[in-house]
Amino acid sequence: xxxxxxxxxxxxxxLFSVLVTISILGVLVTETWxxxxxxxxxxxxxxxGTQWNPLIGREKHFGIWALISGTMLxxxxxxxxxxxxxxxxxxxxxxxxxxxxxxxLKPVLEILAGIPTVVxxxxxxxxxxxxxxxxxxxxxxxxxxxxxxxxGILCLPTVCSLSEDAxxxxxRALRDGAYGLGSTKFDVSVxxxxxxxxxxxxxxxxxxxxxxxxxxxxxALAAGSRAxxxxxxxxxxxxxxxxxxxxxxGDVSNFGVEYYSMYAVAFTLFVLTLxxxxxxxxxxxxxxxxxx
Amino acid sequence: xxxxxxxxxxxxxxxxxxxxxRGRVRLNVAFFTICLATAGMSVLILLLLLxxxxxxxxxxxxxxxxxxxxxPVAEEAGIWPALAGTIWVCGLCGLLTLPAGIATAxxxxxxxxxxxxxxxSHGLIQLNITNLAGVPSVVYGxxxxxxxxxxxxxxxxxSFEIGVTYYDQFFSEGDQAILVPIPHRDAPLTDAADGMxxxxxxxxxxxxxVVDPGDPLPDDEALLDYTLHSDAEAGRIDHRSWYYLxxxxxxxxxxxxxxxxxxxxxxxxxxSQEALRAVPSSLRDGARGLGATPWQVIWNVTLPASIPGIMxxxxxxxxxxxxxxxxxxxxxxxxxxxxxxxxLMDDFTVMPMQIFNxxxxxxxxxxxxxxxxxxxxLLILLSFNAVAxxxxxxxxxxxx
Numbered sequence: 001x002x003x004x005x006x007x008x009x010x011x012x013x014x015l016f017s018v019l020v021t022i023s024i025l026g027v028l029v030t031e032t033w034x035x036x037x038x039x040x041x042x043x044x045x046x047x048x049g050t051q052w053n054p055l056i057g058r059e060k061h062f063g064i065w066a067l068i069s070g071t072m073l074x075x076x077x078x079x080x081x082x083x084x085x086x087x088x089x090x091x092x093x094x095x096x097x098x099x100x101x102x103x104x105l106k107p108v109l110e111i112l113a114g115i116p117t118v119v120x121x122x123x124x125x126x127x128x129x130x131x132x133x134x135x136x137x138x139x140x141x142x143x144x145x146x147x148x149x150x151x152g153i154l155c156l157p158t159v160c161s162l163s164e165d166a167x168x169x170x171x172r173a174l175r176d177g178a179y180g181l182g183s184t185k186f187d188v189s190v191x192x193x194x195x196x197x198x199x200x201x202x203x204x205x206x207x208x209x210x211x212x213x214x215x216x217x218x219x220a221l222a223a224g225s226r227a228x229x230x231x232x233x234x235x236x237x238x239x240x241x242x243x244x245x246x247x248x249x250g251d252v253s254n255f256g257v258e259y260y261s262m263y264a265v266a267f268t269l270f271v272l273t274l275x276x277x278x279x280x281x282x283x284x285x286x287x288x289x290x291x292x
Numbered sequence: 293x294x295x296x297x298x299x300x301x302x303x304x305x306x307x308x309x310x311x312x313x314r315g316r317v318r319l320n321v322a323f324f325t326i327c328l329a330t331a332g333m334s335v336l337i338l339l340l341l342l343x344x345x346x347x348x349x350x351x352x353x354x355x356x357x358x359x360x361x362x363x364p365v366a367e368e369a370g371i372w373p374a375l376a377g378t379i380w381v382c383g384l385c386g387l388l389t390l391p392a393g394i395a396t397a398x399x400x401x402x403x404x405x406x407x408x409x410x411x412x413s414h415g416l417i418q419l420n421i422t423n424l425a426g427v428p429s430v431v432y433g434x435x436x437x438x439x440x441x442x443x444x445x446x447x448x449x450x451s452f453e454i455g456v457t458y459y460d461q462f463f464s465e466g467d468q469a470i471l472v473p474i475p476h477r478d479a480p481l482t483d484a485a486d487g488m489x490x491x492x493x494x495x496x497x498x499x500x501x502v503v504d505p506g507d508p509l510p511d512d513e514a515l516l517d518y519t520l521h522s523d524a525e526a527g528r529i530d531h532r533s534w535y536y537l538x539x540x541x542x543x544x545x546x547x548x549x550x551x552x553x554x555x556x557x558x559x560x561x562x563x564s565q566e567a568l569r570a571v572p573s574s575l576r577d578g579a580r581g582l583g584a585t586p587w588q589v590i591w592n593v594t595l596p597a598s599i600p601g602i603m604x605x606x607x608x609x610x611x612x613x614x615x616x617x618x619x620x621x622x623x624x625x626x627x628x629x630x631x632x633x634x635x636l637m638d639d640f641t642v643m644p645m646q647i648f649n650x651x652x653x654x655x656x657x658x659x660x661x662x663x664x665x666x667x668x669x670l671l672i673l674l675s676f677n678a679v680a681x682x683x684x685x686x687x688x689x690x691x692x
Contacts, residue, residue, distance in 0.1 A: 003585055003586065007399075007403065007587075009395065010396070010398055010399035011399060013391075013396045013399065014395075015417075016392060016396070017417065017420055017557065018416075018417060018420055020435075020554055020557070023439055024431065024432075024435050027435055027439065028431075028434070085333065088330040088331075089330050089331050089334060091327060092327035092328065092330065092331045101331075104335070105331055105334070105335070108334055109334060110677075112338055114608075114611060115341070115673075116615025116616070116644055116669065117615070118644040118647045118651070118666075119666050120341075121648070122345070122647065122659075122662060122666060123341050123344060125651060126651075127340070127341075153341075160334075184316055184319070184320040185323075185324070186319055186324070187316070187320075207426065211426075213428070214427070214429070215428070216618040217617050217618055217644070217648060220621075241428065244430050244434070244622065245430070245618070245621055248437070249621060249625045263434065266430065266434045269428060269430070270427065270428075270431050273427060274423060274427070276426075277422070277426035278423065
């Protein structure tokens with residue numbers, strides 16, 4: 001009898017996590033519904049509009065693409081740094097590194113992964129931006145490039161550790177076979193092991209992109225608060241997450257359209273990251289090579 | 293017969309293309325160099341990060357920083373309220389998360405169902421947790437704002453409270469505070485009257501001396517302290533004790549802890565699952581063979597064997613919670629907090645929030661103390677990780 005009791009308690013705890021997901025969806029969907037219900041917003045204007053200024057004067061625009069463009073610019077810069085560096089570091093750790101180097105490099109990557117994101121934001125604002133401004137005059141104090149670089153450094157350990165797991169999972173037999181055929185270490189690493197671990201690597205990439213999209217503190221400190229569509233990394237942009245922070249910390253009257261716009265942006269963000277996470281899981285499971 | 297085509301003296305052997313012969317060797321060496329350089333770049337970046345923070349922050353490290361609250365002048369500002377807030381919020385969060393997370397992990401790992409419905413729900417819960425781990429922390433902040441701070445709008449403001457007493461406060465003609473208890477929160481403001489129950493600021497009962505507006509005031513200083521005009525107006529204040537609770541939770545410590553719990557719960561579950569999975573099944577089978585029920589096996593064999601792994605995961609999750617600023621930002625906003633939290637519903641701030649606050653200001657000195665606060669935060673996190681590594685090594689017994 002006691003066993004059943006304990007089992008019931010455990011099941012309740014597990015159901016709590018399901019409850020969390022349902023609440024997230026419920027809250028976001030209801031408040032987004034209220035957002036679209038108000039007079040100033042239309043679904044077409046939201047999905048296809050290109051201006052986002054919910055606070056300025058009489059003309060309020062709610063086109064989400066301005067915010068998505070900011071997020072995409074920062075994410076793109078971050079991925080240009082994190083993906084190549086992370087992957088090559090993973091290849092080095094998995095194929096080349098002697099044990100002493102591993103014992104230094106792995107803790108370094110763990111430390112980089114464990115540093116709070118505010119610290120990266122501080123680093124972006126205090127160190128990266130002055131260097132960029134010294135290199136070229138056109139950089140604004142808030143610019144997308146320094147935030148992108150910091151987000152890239154943040155995601156680098158994620159890419160590296162997940163890719164390294166995928167590379168390590170490739171059985172030795174494949175490598176030995178390639179060596180037997182006369183390959184150099186480069187041939188083995190890049191032409192045999194990498195393609196074999198490709199599903200895990202792609203899944204790592206997608207997870208890193210999801211993480212970069214959801215990053216808040218770095219962009220809130222370093223990227224700026226002007227929502228607009230631009231491809232110039234020297235400009236200040238506003239990402240979806242930075243907008244949510246701006247709404248939550250400003251004195252916006254409760255239950256106005258601006259307040260609900262925060263929920264609509266949160267919903268978009270949630271859908272994007274959830275989609276990326278799920279596609280990553282599917283890719284990893286569906287395309288995993290069967291080695292036996 | 294040798295070939296009599298003369299070779300020009302300064303001809304060089306043809307460059308091997310990258311696809312064959314010595315070219316492949318060169319490509320190999322070049323790639324190795326690239327790998328080494330890339331790996332070294334990570335170390336370089338970390339060193340650069342640490343150097344920039346230390347160089348900005350070390351000049352500002354002082355005792356004032358650790359013990360005082362935020363001030364308008366940077367030299368006198370401190371992180372004590374933020375530090376206390378972090379201890380309150382993250383301690384409470386850990387107390388809430390660890391039991392729930394470990395329980396879920398036990399259910400998912402030890403009670404694997406065999407029927408089709410059971411397997412389907414097991415897979416669903418597992419998938420759900422993996423997806424929750426990837427949700428950005430701002431979304432959890434928004435959920436916490438709606439669910440814990442505002443309670444989905446189900447309660448009007450402060451509709452249920454315990455642990456609070458309300459007073460009407462007068463200021464006497466001698467500029468002393470006089471407190472009059474009132475029966476309940478919605479009672480009308482009291483008028484000054486002779487013989488009413490009144491206390492001074494230290495809660496000593498006093499006799500109030502009420503004079504009409506036109507009469508002369510007494511000369512005695514002590515009497516003046518307790519003199520009120522009959523038309524004096526009171527303001528309503530409340531005294532909240534340490535066990536103050538109210539529904540809805542409002543922007544307090546409890547709401548912050550619950551929101552952080554949402555953020556780190558998937559991490560705790562996933563790492564506990566891995567720790568439980570690492571216990572070899574021979575231990576479990578042996579216990580079952582001796583006649584133990586499933587729960588006895590878990591409680592007496594599996595859990596003790598997986599404690600090091602679970603503790604490591606829990607400490608890493610707490611490190612993440614200490615460093616999280618985004619959900620707290622959404623819940624609490626930017627508020628001026630100058631003391632440690634006094635009760636569960638009190639306003640609070642945490643270290644990352646204070647760092648964010650100071651970094652966002654234009655003055656250079658605030659950047660300096662922000663860097664000093666970062667140093668304190670990193671030291672805390674470093675000690676947490678060192679404890680995790682120490683536990684992992686100390687308690688690591690070979691299990692089979």
